[in-house]
Amino acid sequence: MKAVRIHRQGDHDDLVYEDAPRSAAATGDVLVEVHAASFVPDELTWPGTWVDRAGRDRAPSIPGHEVAGVVAEVRYGTTGLNPGDRVFGLTDWHRDGAAAEYVAVEARNLAVIPDGLGFEEAAALPLAGLTAWQGLFVHGGLRAGQRVVVHGAAGGTGTLAVQLARHAGAHVIATGRGRAAALAAELGAHAFVDLEQQPLRPAVGQVDLVFDTIGGDLLARSADLVGPGGALVSITAPPPVAPAGGRAAFFIVEPDHVQLAELARLAGSGAVRAHVGAVHPLAEAAKAFAAKQRGIPGKVVLSVR
Ligand SMILES: NC(=O)c1ccc[n+]([C@@H]2O[C@H](COP(=O)([O-])OP(=O)(O)OC[C@H]3O[C@@H](n4cnc5c(N)ncnc54)[C@H](OP(=O)(O)O)[C@@H]3O)[C@@H](O)[C@H]2O)c1
Missing domain, CATH: 3.40.50.720 (NAD(P)-binding Rossmann-like Domain)
Known part of the structure; x- marks a missing residue:
């Protein structure tokens, strides 16, 4: 699959758009075909970008822990989600993120995107x-x-x-x-x-x-x-x-399925909306990180499909 990766500790200039092995879904995971992703401007400095939960080096690392896309595959323990569902949510800090064509996400960290909400806005929300x-x-x-x-x-x-x-x-x-x-x-x-x-x-x-x-x-x-x-x-x-x-x-934000579903409900009803300040194609992820650091309001989103 195409992905954006960073091979050594550095900043957004070190992000590379390249071929990478397709993410593998494990028990409890859903494989999401990514349509849009977003990121936090300083996430390349976070420890989870560089090591897995056991502290082992996990570079090269795929950034972007906010995803919106379509369920491509469900594994055991993912009750309630089906292939073809439009979903959004948070990916694990210590695993590859969503700046890629596919990402494996724990099903409990996803919710269904309400009708009328596009992928780009959904990716800016979780x-x-x-x-x-x-x-x-x-x-x-x-x-x-x-x-x-x-x-x-x-x-x-x-x-x-x-x-x-x-x-x-x-x-x-x-x-x-x-x-x-x-x-x-x-x-x-x-x-x-x-x-x-x-x-x-x-x-x-x-x-x-x-x-x-x-x-x-x-x-x-x-x-x-x-x-x-x-x-x-x-x-x-x-x-x-x-x-x-x-x-x-x-505090550090925690994934929470009930809160995510409530945010989806509020966004679906128009009570709140994620502010998408700019959208860049996945291949231009480095430019997207740079744009965010120059003061773009709200979230900068990567368009993947
Ligand atoms: N603990 C957690 O769980 C958690 C979760 C999410 C984010 N974070 C952290 O929280 C911070 C904010 O994240 P974010 O995604 O909301 O970032 P963001 O989109 O860059 O928002 C920060 C806002 O604060 C403004 N700002 C920054 N410095 C300012 C200053 N000196 N005077 C006036 N305004 C200033 C920025 O304006 P300009 O763009 O004009 O500078 C921007 O509007 C980051 O450090 C991020 O890593 C932590």
Whole structure:
């Protein structure tokens, strides 16, 4: 099959479009004929890109852990999915990803794509959607009527977090660079803070939850925004300072079939949509990674078929 692979630790310039052995489905797996895939800009630095679960070198490695495609083959233990089903979901961090014509995925990490949702939009949804869901509701405990800050609102994760928080009835304060303001408003944010122009604390006031997708100094300064009983939740690093009277949390997104199916339902009904900032053919994966690093909003998607 055609695939994009990286043979040694490096950056996106080291991605090669080439022939590779077709992925083999194991017990519990479905083989997916990939139509579209997506990725996280810094995933080539993640340990799972380079080693399997036992810590063994697994290069050359196929990136892109978000997939949308058609079930080509089902193995034992994959009840509920059939060849020909349109599916989307997350592939294992420690196995080959979806930047290829085929990928083997555990069936429990897939859900059926709702009618009316295209492959490219579906590929942009699983990682960002699950991360936003878990950050807001599982780790952040967000409820209707609460105030939430979403740092990095125009990013892959941020675009979903703004919409999910708004859909849940929260008051949403989005942050980012000034160019992100229009998109944040379009996605339903009630307010926007330009991090390069406005002082954070006076612009935000006190909130119940800060959901951080940027990290660094901003994460350290954000503890101060959280009111009593609130939470500071980050996907970039453990918060160095916990809010006074509140909680601090860092988490790694987990595959979750029920949450994935709920995201599919919300996307199918139009309540949320993955923001596809750009689409590149699979052969141009290196350009796609570079484009994302230049500030394309939302997700950059690889079109495979
Ligand atoms: N823990 C987990 O499970 C998990 C899951 C998914 C992602 N992540 C991590 O979370 C981070 C975000 O992922 P993502 O896919 O959402 O990335 P992304 O699409 O690049 O989103 C990040 C957003 O933050 C903005 N931003 C970054 N630095 C900024 C700054 N200094 N000032 C203002 N805005 C800034 C970016 O704007 P520009 O593009 O204009 O810079 C972009 O809109 C990455 O580090 C990723 O590895 C972790």
